[in-house]
Amino acid sequence: MERVDIVVKLAIGTVTGIVSWMVGGFGLVFTVLLGLMMLDFITGFMVGIYQKNINSRIGTLGLIRKVYVVLLIGAVYLIEVAVLKGNGIVTDGVSGAFCLIEFTSITENGGKLGIPLPQKVKDIILVLKNKENEE
Secondary structure, three states: OOOHHHHHHHHHHHHHHHHHHHOOOOOHHHHHHHHHHHHHHHHHHHHHHHOOOOOHHHHHHHHHHHHHHHHHHHHHHHHHHHOOOOOOHHHHHHHHHHHHHHHHHHHHHHHHOOOOOOHHHHHHHHHHHHHHHHO
């Protein structure tokens, strides 16, 4: 009889190892990005509950986008190290940019939950959204 927990642990360990190799190890900025991605997914789920609009398709598409971002950062790292002979600075920059996007989404989710945001935070989000639209 096969134990499911062993299979799950093996799968998680394998995926973690591959992602870690692709991005040159879990540096601080990348680790922060992964944490923000989890928070964004959780707060998005909370919004779905709050608005009585839970949709597994929306959640799945959100996860697919986050997996794509991780793969993109992995590709940036591989190109940076193999082609540009860099040391991960570009990868950290890309990860940092995605951290800002995730933070913006988390704060927007808070607004959808009826959490009042300080005006300074609203101003920062507006600036970040404008920069995002310019790119």
